[in-house]
Amino acid sequence: MLIGEKKIERPFRWGIVGGGRTSGVGYKHRLGAMRDNTSFVLKAAAFDLDFQRCVDFGKNLCMDEDRLYPDYKAMFEAEAKREDGIEAVDIATPNFQHFEVCKAALEAGLHVICEKPLFFEIEQGEEIKRISEKTGKIVCVTYGFSGFDLLTQMRHMILSGDIGEVTMVDLRYAHGFGCDPTGDTQAEGQKWRVDPKKSGPSFVLGDLSTHTFYISELVCPQLKLKQVLCDRQSFIRSRAPLEDNAYVLMRYESGAVGRMWASAVNAGDMSSQHIRIVGTKASLEWNDMHPDELHYEVQGKPAQTLVRAMDYLSDDALEYERLGALHYTGLIDSWSNLYNRFAVAMDAKNRGDEQTRRNLVYPDLEHGIKGIRWVTKCVESADKGGVWVDFE
Structure with missing residues (x-):
């Protein structure tokens, strides 16, 4: 703790x-x-x-x-x-x-x-x-x-084989707070996000889906993405060529498949990120609106809900637990866990302790570069008419 x-x-x-x-x-x-x-x-x-x-x-x-x-x-x-x-x-x-x-x-x-x-x-x-x-x-x-405790538990269970071999990765970061086009010209935090000169080649793919893509890498580090196919839309037409909605299909080298839905125009939805990993024996699902619960569903058995801070979780999932069971966590707890790890990584680098850095799980430069590649390849696929493109 x-x-x-x-x-x-x-x-x-x-x-x-x-x-x-x-x-x-x-x-x-x-x-x-x-x-x-x-x-x-x-x-x-x-x-x-x-x-x-x-x-x-x-x-x-x-x-x-x-x-x-x-x-x-x-x-x-x-x-x-x-x-x-x-x-x-x-x-x-x-x-x-x-x-x-x-x-x-x-x-x-x-x-x-x-x-x-x-x-x-x-x-x-x-x-x-x-x-x-x-x-x-x-x-x-x-x-x-990505600093929520139960994502670490999800990673532990997947790597331990608790759901069998991963077959499907289902990702979603889709909210409705971009439905009002007036926000594009009035809200300071939104203006630059819909300006290609400042946001880059995408809106929701860069702003939203990079979060969820990294989480998929965090919980399934054994999977290597092979190809993506993307279709993107600008439902608020003034945002074109930037998309406010996108669908992405994924193929992994292991034979697993996946999909991502990223949207700022999912009207009325307050629930942003859903991550479901399906295996040959069971599935795991996590939703950031209920970050203290991890749903574990074994084929043919009653569904289980694993709760943050309980002793039955892995040691890794308990290491950054802050409040104890029955006390709810929030997004700032996740950010705080990340910054704590960032400090440990910086200190280890200063001391030349590469073993500590290798064993520390945090979003580093390599993950940042993969995020750039993710956006770049999704945009490339969409701009070519929604075709499969190699990820690497």
């Missing part, structure tokens, strides 16, 4: 780019990072392109005004001159800025935590990988839903 005690010698001095007052994700990053103050302590920020708004926001967070900066370049330069300068940085900006800020951060000697999808092009991911290896710093990706 995790009760906030330190897992590393001291918390990382941490900075953030973006994530200011108008950000849709900034608060999640800060809560996730600082819930365990043994992992990260926020020291510096370039919250906003509007410097006065950045300063006002930072002061309201009780930050030192002299460590609030007009942009990331000024922050990296000034912090590098301080004995107590930041050691890691969070990139919580729109997609189009991820690559340049990530590159600059690594070159400044900082570990990086970055929003998804990482970049627009696979080649950009490979370049960042080379820089990361050269500088000895790591890149982590905030697939924020």
